[in-house]
Amino acid sequence: MRANYLTPAIVLRSRPFGESDKIVSFLTESYGKLTGIAKGAKRSRKRFVNSLEPFSLVNLSFQDRPHSNLAFILAADLKIGFSRLITNLERISFITDDGSEKPGSKAAFSACSAANTSTAVALSGRRSLREREQGL
Numbered sequence: 573m574r575a576n577y578l579t580p581a582i583v584l585r586s587r588p589f590g591e592s593d594k595i596v597s598f599l600t601e602s603y604g605k606l607t608g609i610a611k612g613a614k615r616s617r618k619r620f621v622n623s624l625e626p627f628s629l630v631n632l633s634f635q636d637r638p639h640s641n642l643a644f645i646l647a648a649d650l651k652i653g654f655s656r657l658i659t660n661l662e663r664i665s666f667i668t669d670d671g672s673e674k675p676g677s678k679a680a681f682s683a684c685s686a687a688n689t690s691t692a693v694a695l696s697g698r699r700s701l702r703e704r705e706q707g708l
Contacts, residue, residue, distance in 0.1 A: 596645060
C-alpha cells in the first residue's frame with residue numbers, strides 16, 4: 573500500500589491530458605517541485621473545484637508512484653485563490669520591456685514570502701521524495 577502525503581503547495585501549471593485528466597505542477601516546501609496526474613480533474617465538480625488554477629495555494633494530498641515521474645493527485649483543497657492575478661500578466665512580471673527589473677518587485681516578493689513563511693519555498697538543496705526515502 574502506498575503512503576498518502578499531505579502538504580501545502582502552490583500550483584505552477586495545469587495542462588489537459590486525455591479527455592478528463594490534467595497534469596499539474598506544484599511547488600511545495602517539503603518536496604520541492606512536484607508534478608502529478610489529477611484523474612478526472614477536467615470533469616470533476618467536487619474534488620478539484622477551482623483548485624488547480626495557477627498561483628492557487630492548496631492543501632495537496634498525493635501518492636508517490638514508484639515507477640513513474642508523476643505523482644497521483646488525490647485532492648487539492650483550495651486555501652487561497654488568486655484569480656485576479658492570472659488575468660493580468662503585468663501583475664506577475666518582475667521584468668520590464670527593456671529587460672530591467674521593476675522597481676520594488678523584489679521587495680514585494682520578499683514581503684509576500686515573509687508574510688507567509690509556511691509556503692515560502694527555497695528550491696536550492698531540495699531532494700526529491702524518492703531520494704529522501706532512499707536516504708540519498
